[in-house]
Structures are given as C-alpha cells and as structure tokens.
Amino acid sequence: MTTRGIHARVWCRFEGFTLDVDLQLPGTGLTALFGHSGCGKTTLLRCVAGLQAWEGGLTVNGDAWQTATEIRPVHQRPLAYVFQETRLFPHLSVRRNLTYGYRRIPKAERDIGFDQAVQWLGLSPLLDRMPAKLSGGERQRVAIARALLTSPRLLLMDEPLSALDQGSKQEILPYLEALRDRLAIPILYVSHSAAEVARLADHIVMMDRGRVVAEGPLQETLARTDQPLALGDDAGVVLDAVIDQRDDHWHLCRAEFPGGHLWLRAEDWLTIGAPVRLQVLARDVSIALDQHTDQSIQNLVPAMVDDIAPELSPGTAMVRLLAGPTPFLARLTNRAIHTLPLSAGQYVWMQVKSVAIVD
Template identity: 45%
Template structure:
C-alpha cells in the first residue's frame, strides 16, 4: 500500500499530490507535463518533496516534519525506467543477480527461477545486453527490479522506447507481474492501450495534481472526465468473460451483466476474464429494437443522462444491466429522438468496431 501526500515546486510548476495505491496496478495517466514522472521520482527518492509524507506498507519513506528522507537504496522499491539501464559488462544472469544481492537471503521474497520463467528469459542468461533486443532488455530490467524483492514496483513508461511489435511482446509479461508476484505496481503511461490492458486503478493527473482516481471502468465511462481521459478515448470499459467461440463465422461471444457482446474471433480461452473498450462514437441508439439489421449487438438499455458536449455532439449515458455505456450522438439525432432519463432504448454496436486491441485479458 502506497500513501502519498506531497507538495513540490519545480520552477513555475507546482505539484500537490494526494494518492493511495493498493494491490494490483495503479496507472498514473495524463498529458506530458502533468507531473506523472515527478510523482514516481518522489516515491523513489530521486526527487525530494518540499513538504508532505510518503509511506509504503506503513513504513515512512519521507516525512518533512519528522525529518525523515530515506535514501533510494533504503526504500526497498523497484524502478523500471524507459531505458533498460542494464550493466553492459555483466551477462543477463549477472544483471539479475545484482538485484538479488541488494538484500540478504533472509529478506528475499522472490524466486530467481520463477522470475526467469515468467519473463521467458531462460535462454538469455549467458548473453550480454548488447546482444538483446529492446523488448528482451526491458524484460531483464523488470526481472532485476523484481529480484530486489521490492515492496512496490515503479514503472515509468517502460514501453515508450519500443516499437509496436516489441510492446505487444512485453505487455503480457507486465500484466502478470502484480498477480504472480504479489507486488503492487505504480505505472506511469500516456498510452490508453497500455492502461486498458494493465490498470486496476486509474489516477488521472492534470496540472500537477491527481484530478480523479478510482476503478478503471468507472473513470473511463464518465463523460465529465473527457478532458483528462482524452477526446478520442471517449467510451466505456466493460468487464466481461469469454463465453464461447464460433470458428465458422470468426466470432467470439463475451458475456457481461448487461447481456452478450459479439466480437471478432479472440484467441482467449473460454472463461477468461477480459476488459472491453467500447468507443462512444461507435454506439448508436434506437428507440425500438431494429429488425433484419446487420448490426450484431443490440442491447436493451435505459437512458441515465443526456448532456450537451462540444462540436454539436451530445453525451448520452445508458445503463445495460449494472454496466454504463457512454454514447456520443449528434445534436440533430438528439433533437429527433428526444432522449430523456428513464427512457427504454436499445444500444447498437457493430462487431467490427470492437478491434482486437479493444479486448484485453485481465487473467
């Protein structure tokens, strides 16, 4: 558990951050310059707050009033940077063992063999960093940080320097870290695709402060937070389970508390838990259930709220069971439909608009 309540002035920029991060992955998300890296550096001890407290698992790392400011090496935190920062003169094994040697054997909580196996780097142990790909270097850097048996793992945009193929290769490993090793992760990113795949809790940074924090699904589906989550990211995130596949038609069925979604064929196993991103611009609304229509997802819903947005658009929030769907329609459509809270309607979502990257495993 990380508890943070700090202030710091950086030139004309003021940081005033209050944040609690529990088990799983807490993602710090926001525009460049919003203060994300400054926060993670204060937790690591690489930057000093002007005032406040930083506590991990009840242990005080920084307290301006009490004069406590532990050195980075005394904080028992793992840090994975954008650049791998491996020791070039050491083999992969040597880099990993460096992390282990930071602690006496009695205080080590992570197994060398388990870390190596999960990260898939057994065949790399005798290589030097110069002979590794970018994705392999980051896997080794993550392994080194884990083998220091950290109380919390800090990750500052660890995929930013990688090409899309290497990012896709590394994401599944990062997704398993918190669950497999029981280490909470504070993850800095400006990529919503990464956040969707990894985060349990989302903290939205703006102007040096945490503007909102909470479960990913709740924050992503809130139209009021669009300036922070991003105009082009507008939409809902739904928790679902893979219910089945139909190879003949190339589709998969995802069950959630508001019904069933049909999407393009997924390779995930039946029963796998997933998150599904539904873009607000990809949902249409019908007063009556349409007949003989090519759209495969027709979900009964009720209108929760209707509010004017920018550029002649209207934000509509629908309830599908306990799930909220955020929909954007034109002002003209609203004038014709006259949607009001409490109305029974149908949400229409084309299967093809839910891309493979919009369905992320959370198992």
C-alpha cells in the same frame, strides 16, 4: 489512516512547475498515473522514489517512508524503478544483470526467486546473451525482472513501453498483465497511452498541470461523462467479461458481462470460460429506440440512458448508458439526441461494432 494502501501527500516546486496531490491508493494491483505530457506523472513517481525533494508524507502499506520530521533516503526505500530506458549493464550477460541486485538481498528477505522471475518474464533462452544482442522488448523484460529480483515493496514503472515499436509493445504486454495479477505488491505505472492503461490498470489517477483531476477504480473512472482530460477519440469504457460461446464457422466468440453480451473476433486463446477485458470506445456506440436486426452491426444490447452531458465541442454530448449494472458511453451529436429524442431514464438499444472491441 488504513495500514494497507499507499497514502501520498506531495507538494513540490520544480523548475517553475508545482505538484500538489493527496492520494490514497490501493496496496496491491496496478495504479496508472495517466495524463498528457508535462502533467506531473514522472515528477510524482520521482518524489515517491525519493529522487526529488518535496514536502508532505508517504506511507506504503503501513510503513512510513516520509513524514514532516523524517525522510527516508532513496537507498533505504524498498522499491524498484523501471525507466523508459532499460539501463542494463552492457558488459554483463542477461544472467549477470539479473543477479546484480539479487545477490545483494539477504536470502531471508528474497520474496521472488531467480527462477521465478526468469519464468514470469520468459527469459530462459536469453540468460547467456549480452544486452546488445537483445531486441527492445527483450531488454525491457530483463530490466523488469532485474527490478523484481530486489524483492521490492513497491514497483515504479515510468512509461516502460514508450521507447518500443508496436511489435515489441505487443510482445511485452502479456507479461505485464501476468505480473499485475501475480504480484502481491502495488505497482505505480506512468503512461500517456489510453489503450495501455485500459489494458493494464486496476486503478487510475488522472493528472493535469500538477494536480489530480480524477481518481478511482479504472472502470468507474473511465465511465464518467464529464471526461476530465477530454480524451476525445480515446473516450470509452473497460469491462470484464467471460467467453461463454464460440462460433467457429464465423470465427466469432461471445463475451458475457453483467447486463448483456458482445460478439467479437475469435482468437485461439479465447476458450469457453476464459476471462477477457474489453474496451468499447464511445465513438463506436450508437443508439436506436427499437431493436434493428436488418443492419451490419451485430451487437444489440438493451440499456437505459443514465446521463447526458455536453462536451467541450458545441455539437456533441456524451451519453452514459447502463446495461444492467455495466456502464457504457456513446458520443452523439446534439442533433441526434434532440431528434430521437433521448432523456435520462429512457430504455434504448445500444449498437456496438464488433471490430471496436479490443481484447
């Protein structure tokens, strides 16, 4: 067993539900626990936290939290837990909510300073407010900062955006992205939102009925043709790219990735050299045998057919394509595959709608 990383062998039965997983996860970055409601995501998080009895073992970056003979109680596990509900102390200001746990950590053990957490979560204007005067997104940012100020070795987040409206979600997502990149500790993040996971996760664990059905780096796992969770319209790939051109006349910019480039709507922050994470859904990728420029779709990318896999629906199949080393997925009807016809190893042109690229 490696000293870095999280190793969790968890078995428990709870109200007729059985959780049975064996995971080796990265020791840094954000790992998403993803799946439909009732699949066991939150139960697994509660087991890791020590809030629920279970059998097995848990080691976090070389520190054994549970073995066959020893179980460390929850108050001795150096973790922080962010719930769906913020659970702020209503009678304390934002500042006093933040310092509640922070002042209980010995100075020598404080890995994150008060001013640092306030800056990371943009809380300076809110410090003297009471929780009742905060928006839902502001309350959640305070809850996250309060958790970080306990200097945890592991951060657990249980669908922290599920209780927020769309505007509040868009407000808080950039803060979560920044934390993912700044923190040196692992984050386990429960979600059933494919869009949320695509934007935030480095690693993904797909769960169904208390078991792991797929697990690995986000980009590799989402590019599988077998689609273990039948993602439907959410099926697609995530890729990292860099902005290499801007066309201010047409309000577009070009994102370059290994194997090609894609044009997307320009935003002010998308400057030359800026890194960007893109999501391309399988439903928005079509295939042509020749390069057609007489059409509205402007993204034409040469690619090779890597695999064709039937879906649960008898009329469609998932086609995996490689643009250089970068995988894409296209959902096509079986009739289209037969008519073209398509086969593994064939070189084609991918047609990708600019409006389907989520940055």
